[in-house]
Amino acid sequence: MLVEKSAAELSELLSGGEVSAVEIAREYLDRIESINPSINAYITVDGERALEEAAESDGRRAKGEALSAFDGVPVAIKDNICTKGLRTTCGSLALGDFVPSYDATAYRKLREQGFVTLGKTNMDEFAMGSTTETSHFGVTRNPHNTDRVPGGSSGGSAAAVSALLAPLALGSDTGGSIRQPASFCGVVGIKPTYGRVSRFGLVSFASSLDQIGVFGRSVDDTALMLGAISGGDSADSTSIERPVDFAPGGLDGEVRGMVIGLPGEYFHGVAPCVKDAVMKVAGELEKRGAKIEPISLKYTEYAIPIFYLIATAEASSNLARYDGIAYGYRPSGAESLSELYLRARSESFGKEVKRRIILGTYALSSGYYDAYYLKALKGRTLVIDDFNKAFDKVDCILSPVATGTAFAIGEKVNDPLAMYISDLLTISANLAAIPGMSVPIGLDEAGLPIGLQIMAGHFEEKKILNCAKAIESFVEPLRPPL
Amino acid sequence: MSTMDEKQILRVARLARLDLSEQEMSEYARQLNDILAYVRKIEEMETANVRPTDHIVDLHNVFREDRVQSSPGAEALRAIAPRFEDGHVVVPIIIEGQE
Numbered sequence: 001m002l003v004e005k006s007a008a009e010l011s012e013l014l015s016g017g018e019v020s021a022v023e024i025a026r027e028y029l030d031r032i033e034s035i036n037p038s039i040n041a042y043i044t045v046d047g048e049r050a051l052e053e054a055a056e057s058d059g060r061r062a063k064g065e066a067l068s069a070f071d072g073v074p075v076a077i078k079d080n081i082c083t084k085g086l087r088t089t090c091g092s093l094a095l096g097d098f099v100p101s102y103d104a105t106a107y108r109k110l111r112e113q114g115f116v117t118l119g120k121t122n123m124d125e126f127a128m129g130s131t132t133e134t135s136h137f138g139v140t141r142n143p144h145n146t147d148r149v150p151g152g153s154s155g156g157s158a159a160a161v162s163a164l165l166a167p168l169a170l171g172s173d174t175g176g177s178i179r180q181p182a183s184f185c186g187v188v189g190i191k192p193t194y195g196r197v198s199r200f201g202l203v204s205f206a207s208s209l210d211q212i213g214v215f216g217r218s219v220d221d222t223a224l225m226l227g228a229i230s231g232g233d234s235a236d237s238t239s240i241e242r243p244v245d246f247a248p249g250g251l252d253g254e255v256r257g258m259v260i261g262l263p264g265e266y267f268h269g270v271a272p273c274v275k276d277a278v279m280k281v282a283g284e285l286e287k288r289g290a291k292i293e294p295i296s297l298k299y300t301e302y303a304i305p306i307f308y309l310i311a312t313a314e315a316s317s318n319l320a321r322y323d324g325i326a327y328g329y330r331p332s333g334a335e336s337l338s339e340l341y342l343r344a345r346s347e348s349f350g351k352e353v354k355r356r357i358i359l360g361t362y363a364l365s366s367g368y369y370d371a372y373y374l375k376a377l378k379g380r381t382l383v384i385d386d387f388n389k390a391f392d393k394v395d396c397i398l399s400p401v402a403t404g405t406a407f408a409i410g411e412k413v414n415d416p417l418a419m420y421i422s423d424l425l426t427i428s429a430n431l432a433a434i435p436g437m438s439v440p441i442g443l444d445e446a447g448l449p450i451g452l453q454i455m456a457g458h459f460e461e462k463k464i465l466n467c468a469k470a471i472e473s474f475v476e477p478l479r480p481p482l
Numbered sequence: 483m484s485t486m487d488e489k490q491i492l493r494v495a496r497l498a499r500l501d502l503s504e505q506e507m508s509e510y511a512r513q514l515n516d517i518l519a520y521v522r523k524i525e526e527m528e529t530a531n532v533r534p535t536d537h538i539v540d541l542h543n544v545f546r547e548d549r550v551q552s553s554p555g556a557e558a559l560r561a562i563a564p565r566f567e568d569g570h571v572v573v574p575i576i577i578e579g580q581e
Contacts, residue, residue: 101558195539208538237544238537305521316498323499326571330564337576338499346501354500355510358491359517361498375524377534382527384535417516433538458539 021054021072045119071114076166094348104201121156151181176426183401183451194433198233206314253469256289261394265300309376316360405448
């Protein structure tokens with residue numbers, strides 16, 4: 001089956017003329033039609049567009065004008081990344097009918113290299129959540145067990161890649177929204193360094209933390225797609241041009257001499273099976289010549305409060321633009337402008353989005369700014385210093401991605417604080433703007449995937465990917481679910 | 483630091499142009515106070531001599547050429563506007579008594 005092939009394999013088959021982009025797209029679309037209703041990974045699938053793009057790709061290949069080695073390889077795009085002419089809802093009624101007039105830079109780069117768009121994947125509303133349960137378009141189910149959440153907020157992208165409904169997907173990660181669903185769904189996911197990928201066209205949640213990244217089924221596939229979307233962009237002044245030194249051919253999976261830190265704080269309260277799996281991998285890396293070193297990241301316990309104050313403050317400001325005027329949801333019959341604003345927002349935002357806007361507005365409001373927001377910004381400096389000190393001694397940091405495996409659907413959705421606390425192990429990488437990756441390393445007793453996180457210093461994605469490649473070489477690959 | 487009573491939640495919701503139902507109000511009052519109690523942990527951090535982080539990656543004054551580029555145009559705006567007539571986005575009356 002073509003859907004079981006990696007993107008690298010598809011690229012080879014396409015280059016050799018053994019298969020057409022249309023055949024690949026058709027096989028994926030057929031599978032989406034039969035499987036997607038049971039897991040709801042996609043919000044929008046545009047089969048006609050996918051087949052058209054695939055036919056164009058085949059036309060280019062026939063003339064020897066392939067745009068890249070990956071011309072004709074399909075991808076899924078998280079629904080907060082703008083796609084010209086293709087509905088982009090952000091999982092919200094507020095953007096329920098929004099069809100962008102431009103492409104996000106990351107997506108434009110994929111189109112310029114000939115990737116074929118299968119559709120837009122489900123997500124927590126405005127990327128605010130850790131389970132994909134807050135989507136206006138219904139919950140996504142974990143392909144490994146449909147009573148479980150896929151994680152979030154990029155749960156649709158993770159589930160699509162896991163269930164063979166796409167070989168690759170774009171996601172976004174503000175506090176773990178790529179790494180945690182990758183972990184829960186048993187796929188590979190990477191959040192690059194802040195600035196590595198342009199955020200232009202990514203619907204803003206918390207601008208100093210948001211970053212676009214990639215899901216794949218292998219380390220090489222993930223590295224190649226990350227390379228395809230990387231680069232500075234004049235439309236995003238926080239993006240940075242840096243060489244892509246992690247092309248799959250350049251990754252050797254060599255860990256000899258690599259110093260790997262294990263932060264004690266990241267193992268408190270972690271389920272024993274997850275802890276054991278991570279420690280086993282650390283042992284294997286040591287056998288292959290890595291040096292394992294215990295380290296301390298002592299501000300970890302403050303990361304959740306710091307993160308949720310900064311993220312909600314930025315969100316309250318970013319989401320002020322949803323006023324019902326120029327685009328997005330507009331209530332009918334509003335008689336004054338203030339009524340229009342009030343109703344547009346109150347009727348179209350879900351509970352979690354409103355909760356975060358209120359918290360963020362409060363943290364920024366007169367009389368509370370110093371105690372909450374400013375204090376959190378100072379705390380962020382301490383978290384960054386913590387990592388800087390650690391990276392003076394180690395190349396990479398290894399930890400679990402989450403304290404356990406996928407939660408049951410409904411388990412945390414009505415307890416926001418418990419949901420926030422579940423992000424403990426992923427949010428610090430966003431606060432420090434460093435890259436982080438999730439790699440599947442096994443299953444728990446219930447058959448649910450366990451993920452391992454690798455973090456490194458700014459723009460050190462190559463170290464992470466090499467370490468991930470080493471791990472991939474000795475862990476048993478997961479069988480695709482469904 | 484303080485707790486949020488319903489009056490304060492109302493004030494903040496108003497600032498954010500959100501109208502809360504009674505049910506939302508009582509649910510949020512409880513949840514937001516749980517969250518605030520938890521985030522109050524940041525008071526423990528010694529930050530007297532710590533600079534706040536404004537921007538984290540080493541970037542300063544990003545400039546670009548000031549070039550004229552085409553903008554999306556009225557057609558693109560019409561396509562996404564909830565109400566659009568004669569080249570304009572239609573909104574309710576803003577200033578009373580004007581024709």
